[in-house]
Amino acid sequence: MTRPLILAAPIFLTLGLVAICSLDAAERQPAAAPTAETMGRWIRELDNEEYDVRQKANEGLIAAGKAAIPALAESAGGESLEVTFRAISILARLSEAEDLPTEEAAIAALKKVAGSSDRSAASRAADALAWHKIWTQQRTVEKIKQLGGRVEFNSQRIHTVRLGGDWQGGDDLAILSELPGFQTLYLEQSPVSDAGLAHLKSMTTLNRLFFGYSKIRGPGLAHLKSLKNMNYLSLKGLDLQDDAFEHLTGPSKLMYLYLDEATFDETTLGHLGKLSGLRYLYLNRTKVTDVGIEQLKGVTSLMRLDLMETPVTGTGFAALKDLSSLTYISLQRATVTDEGMKGLGRMARLSSLILGETDVTDAGLTHLAGLKNMRTVDLSGTNVTGTGFATWKEMPNLASVVLRSTALNDEGLEAMAGLTGLQNPNLENTPITGTGFAGWTKMAKVRQLTLRSTKINDAGLEAMAGLTQLQNVNLENAPLTGSGFAQWTKMDGLTYLTLRSTKLNDAGLEAISRFTALQNLNLDNTQVTDAGLQHVAKLPTLRYLYLSNTDITDAGLAHLQKAKSLRHVRVADTQVTDEGIAELKKAQPQCNAQK
Template sequence: MGSACSRKRDQLDNEDSLHRGVTRIYCKSGSSKWLVTTFSKPAVDMQRGKGQCPSLMELCIYKTREDIDRYKTFSMLPRDITQQIFNELVNSHCLTEVSLQAFKDCALQDLDLGEYPGVNDNWMGVISSQGSSLLSVNLAGSDITDSGLMCLRVCGNLQDINLNCCYQISDYGLQHISALSNLTSLSFRRNGTVTAQGMSALAGLVNLVKLDLEKCPGIHGGLVHLRGLTKLESLNINWCKTTTDAITDADMMPLSVLTNLEKLQISCSKVTDAGITHLKGLQKLSILNLEGCPVTAACLDSLSALVALQCLNLTRCNVTDDGSEKFSLLRNLKVLNLSFNEITDACLVHMKGLTNLESLNLDSCRIGDDGLANLTGLQQLKFLVLSDTEVGSNGLRHLSGLINLESVDLSFTEVTDVGLRKLAGLSSIKSLNLDARQITDAGLAALTTLTQLTDLDLFGARITDSGTSYLRNFKNLRCLQICSGGLTDAGVKNIKDLSSLSLLNLSQNCNLTDKTLELISGLTGLVSLNVSSSRITAAGLRHLKPMKNLRSLSLDSCKVTANDIKKLQSSDLPNLVCFRPE
């Protein structure tokens, strides 16, 4: 289906598949767009003489960070200042088990130690010493055990706890949380030791608004303990299955009384059409993720009773054209994801009336040019995914009137350069994926009117040095991927002035040399750079020194070793956290 693939797409674990109804393209092989948003806690650069002059407070905090070993306690400082010092130490990875002691009894409110190295039970004494002041604690990815969790019992005002990927916490540890009746948010992703019986500890958390149990395979049968959590607005039990057990229709019955639920995620469970009938009474439910569930179009009868439903994910379900006329009942939908289903143009006929749709994902469906004629009335549409479908150039004429389109994915389709001319008038487009071998320089020339483009994926397109000259029109580009193999250093000259770039992927262009790194050395906003499978050498790494924001660097199949990159990291690129070869 679609054109020959220039790269194999990775359709693995996708925790954000409901976002805008679009399959997360960042997970595709060869792409590293995830790096633009993954790192949420960069260290603040307060080096004097560089950029904007820091405030007096920032200078004080920076100085404190430098001299942290001189201080025994911060308990006499105002809480807001102590909080900023703590945050800066964490963000700059300068906090240690020893320096942590200075924050004992400081009445801090928020301790974000998610994925911070070395956090274990020895840290819990200081953490719990914040007492009733502590409102939020993030211990995700730590080595905290059941015993360490016991310390939090004295923090009676805790409202938010994140224990994702804390693999040493079991049912016994959950019992310590049961005393924290003020909790409104609890996240416990990827824990294989908690069982249905252990979930009884959650029954007393009557103020819970958000509960995240994604990838906790042992909780089948435990949802019955949630019946009293009537304030619950968000419940995530995505991927809660093993080869022998999974969330089933019976688990849906206790949820029928949670009438305040607004967001429910139950992807990859064994819930069927029968189980969905238990959700009819959830009149506030606006987001429902059923990805990978064995439901059919028959479930639309039950879903039509959910008057607030705006986002529906039916990716990889058993939806076919049979019964698809019931889609017309979901007139309030804004986001619909039907990717990887056996639907054809006949299904799209029933979507003409979904005039509120803002996002539609038809990835890998059997959709062709004729089917797109049914989308012409969806004037609110902003995001459209047609990747791996049978859509060709002729079908794009039906999109020419969708003036609000911001993102279009045409990867692995039959669209050619000629077809791209039909998109030229859609000036609102900001993101365009053209991963297809039949796209050439001529296709890029047809898009020069799309001056608002921020993301352009030309991974498999046949772009040459000559074609890169058209990139000068896209001054707002943040993400650019050209991995055609046809670029040389001469083509990179047309990229070097795209100062808004944060991600640049030029991998598989085997003729690029160290000169390329010299040319792009002025792109100091880059967060991710990939020049793998090129002629880059260790000598060229010196040109990357000005890229202080660089966090990911891929130079696989180049004349560069891991030690070469580590030297650059230690001397000039302190923010670099991901690199290859490693």
């Protein structure tokens, strides 16, 4: 969030400027340079008992400008505290002059006084310098704003500068040097070109740079060599010259490099190997092919590689088999083929692989069977049926498989029975009926099942009875009545159950009443009636109950007066009245019942 810099000036400056803040007109009036004798008299009159005399002395010294600075500096260390006070106040005022020579001379004088042995004068001069630094930053912030930029603060410290499409300062970024300490610079969509980057080489506190969609082509990246703290660089959407990556050397702490939607010569990606600290590389929506992938074999520090919507087939990954740190690859909506899976199959260290919405089939899965370190695989939106998992017999670490919106069938479920490390498979929106779960007898680690919008029926529920370690099951929009829950006799750890928009009836609720650990039960848009809620009331640990869009009435809600653990009930779009809710709250004051 952008916030103004609000800091108070030192008291001595505030008081001193009361006497001189009305002198702007005097500063602007051209006058002959006063003599040394005249300035000496004005200095002495700074502690005159008469206000008018002191005021005229102030006016004269300010109007004298740079010529008065030596005398003011000398008098600041004198015996009169009043003269010291006013001399430093005037020097502080002159340090804010519009002409640079006067400003620089006043600052030099204040630094000299601040380093003197006179403690009182040195302290006041140091305060004046500190205030001048703040004033300079405020002036620069305003200039940047006038030029179409924006400065953002964090706890009154400058943190981020944004020079976007409205920037009118062109390549002259020298003004940024007046804002020491800021860490983040945005030049996205700005007219700044490579020439402007020359001004950044001395800004060593910068660690996050965003150049996306600007006019930068690449040569200017050479100026970033001195930015030893830079760890994040975005070159999104840039039209980079063929030698762009040759200039990107030196920032040893650079960890994140974003090249999404950029155009460049993929055969030059090998130059990124000079970035010894590069961990995360994003090439989403670029024209990188397997040829470009092969160039990355020298980027030995790489841990994550994103290639969403690229023409990569996967064969190029064979060249990266020795990159021991590369554990995460995303190929979402890339042109990956089953043949390309052979290349990925050689990356023994791989632990996370995203293949969603690609043309990979079960045949391609067989090529990944040797990846023993795999922990997460996303195959959502593919034509995988699951039968290819039969070859994945040595993947003890595989905890998560996302098969949402795939062609997964019950035969495929059976083939997954060897994935004994699975903890939370997502099987949402697949045609499985659930009978394939019968073979999951050794799947002791499965804690969560997402089965929303599947074809799970009561026979499928019966087949799931052996998954006794389940804690969270989502069966929303499945064609079940709940009778199959009668076989779930050992679900002692089941705490979350979502049955929204199913055909669940009162008989199914009777079976559910045996789940003694259940805390959260969603029955929205089901066929349960008032009679069924007597079974719900038996659940000893139930805290959250959702009954919206059902045929429940006040009579059914009355059964819940016995549910001592209940904390929240939602009954929107039912026949429950305000009186019925009031009766429930009367019996269970801790329960928040809402329509």
